[in-house]
Amino acid sequence: MDDQFLRVAVIGAGAAGLVAAAEAAQRGASVLLIEKNSKAGVKILMSGGTRCNLTHHADPREIAEAFGHARRFLQPALGAFSPADVVQMFHQFGVPTKVESTGKVFPVSNRALHVRDALVRRASEAGVRIETALGVLALMPAAGGGWKIATAAGEIDADRVIVTAGGRSWPGCGTTGDAYAWLRGLGHTIIEPRPALVPLTGGADWMHQLSGVTVEDCLVSVIDARLQKRKTIGNRRSSFLFTHFGFSGPAAMDISGSLTAAESFNDRQVLLDLLPEWDRSRLRQWLTDRLRDGGRQRVASRLAKRLPMRLASALAQHTGADCTIAELPRNVCGRICESLKQLPLDVHGTLGFDKAEVTAGGVALGEVDPRTMQSRLAAGLYIAGEVLDVDGPIGGYNFQAAFSTGRAAGIAAAQR
Numbered sequence: 001m002d003d004q005f006l007r008v009a010v011i012g013a014g015a016a017g018l019v020a021a022a023e024a025a026q027r028g029a030s031v032l033l034i035e036k037n038s039k040a041g042v043k044i045l046m047s048g049g050t051r052c053n054l055t056h057h058a059d060p061r062e063i064a065e066a067f068g069h070a071r072r073f074l075q076p077a078l079g080a081f082s083p084a085d086v087v088q089m090f091h092q093f094g095v096p097t098k099v100e101s102t103g104k105v106f107p108v109s110n111r112a113l114h115v116r117d118a119l120v121r122r123a124s125e126a127g128v129r130i131e132t133a134l135g136v137l138a139l140m141p142a143a144g145g146g147w148k149i150a151t152a153a154g155e156i157d158a159d160r161v162i163v164t165a166g167g168r169s170w171p172g173c174g175t176t177g178d179a180y181a182w183l184r185g186l187g188h189t190i191i192e193p194r195p196a197l198v199p200l201t202g203g204a205d206w207m208h209q210l211s212g213v214t215v216e217d218c219l220v221s222v223i224d225a226r227l228q229k230r231k232t233i234g235n236r237r238s239s240f241l242f243t244h245f246g247f248s249g250p251a252a253m254d255i256s257g258s259l260t261a262a263e264s265f266n267d268r269q270v271l272l273d274l275l276p277e278w279d280r281s282r283l284r285q286w287l288t289d290r291l292r293d294g295g296r297q298r299v300a301s302r303l304a305k306r307l308p309m310r311l312a313s314a315l316a317q318h319t320g321a322d323c324t325i326a327e328l329p330r331n332v333c334g335r336i337c338e339s340l341k342q343l344p345l346d347v348h349g350t351l352g353f354d355k356a357e358v359t360a361g362g363v364a365l366g367e368v369d370p371r372t373m374q375s376r377l378a379a380g381l382y383i384a385g386e387v388l389d390v391d392g393p394i395g396g397y398n399f400q401a402a403f404s405t406g407r408a409a410g411i412a413a414a415q416r
């Protein structure tokens, strides 16, 4: 690298690293972006079912709120680089976007490849040198100031380093949690990484028979089972998928983080409300209504008016309601209502980091300046993206956080 420029090394060419590198280079730094995979942005390519849900149509405050404990930390970065700014960035690089009814923002082309290519082009045009197939092994302060980065191909010197190496989820993408050890070695606290936005395992056999059935609108709640008084720890209203191993879909995955945060899955109860817009009395009324046909309709057929047929039949069987509305005993009607409003899912695990869309935990936020992403423990060290203790819900929130924190780090690292 040319000595007259500030030499900035960025470790990890994912969403955060590509933006950080471009921002630093645009401000005159000589930037090297180091990526262990043979190409940049591998996770972007597979995101959103290869459509890449690149942000969420919301204002920065709403985005920050969705990050729970990290909301305050993220506010400055999100305020400086909002979802609207992200959309503009992609428009400028030839990727028009669209907002879907859920608020998720996708490229009009529905191709994650276009998102990844735009970020790579933006970085390259800013002058970033991208070294792929180069894994970083260690990061240490240099004797005379600055940083030494150890790789299999030798050592790299830099004045400043931005760590954007991601978390531990979906390790096949290169994210194997390497940076935790380096950062711990530099004095940082690593909040125990755990899988989040991950499918859940468990459920009864009759639920597994429903593999492939989706309920478009339901409410999944996580209850603290240790307390006598029911306390809801988290909930999510969205679509839900039964699988052969348990449960998936946005509602199940979104609450997975509050389950993996517990010491034991036995401490948590997961309840499914299959008809969240109706209360019990409305449900009972609907289930027992005989006005039209004198009650000749079968219970399963009545349930199928509001639920997928396979689920309706399984629920009727499971609750002992294999009968007509007229024949439905009062107590069985109560049982169905209970199952519709509070079906216990008996979750006992998750598919783990292998299938987790994000990693919860990571670098403790109190040790990082939220405006610049500079480490409060080591000058010239910047930390951005999922390696930080931030994890948001499904819907484009996680890319938004990676872009915003990456940009903040890139700008700050290029400043003399």
Ligand SMILES: Cc1cc2nc3c(=O)[nH]c(=O)nc-3n(C[C@H](O)[C@H](O)[C@H](O)COP(=O)(O)OP(=O)(O)OC[C@H]3O[C@@H](n4cnc5c(N)ncnc54)[C@H](O)[C@@H]3O)c2cc1C
Pocket (backbone or CB within 6 Å): 011, 012, 013, 014, 015, 016, 017, 034, 035, 036, 037, 040, 041, 042, 043, 044, 046, 047, 048, 049, 052, 053, 054, 055, 134, 135, 136, 137, 164, 165, 166, 167, 169, 170, 173, 174, 175, 176, 177, 178, 179, 356, 357, 358, 384, 385, 386, 387, 395, 396, 397, 398, 399, 400, 402
């Ligand atoms: C299947 C899947 C689908 C997803 N879909 C969406 C979605 O649609 N919308 C959304 O908002 N979020 C989505 N996410 C989450 C999102 O991908 C991440 O939150 C985001 O990529 C985090 O960005 P990052 O730059 O911090 O880390 P990453 O994108 O994970 O990038 C980190 C990079 O660092 C590299 N690296 C790691 N260690 C080293 C090392 N030692 N040396 C050199 N390089 C290293 C890795 O190879 C990787 O390329 C999805 C995740 C998955 C797994």
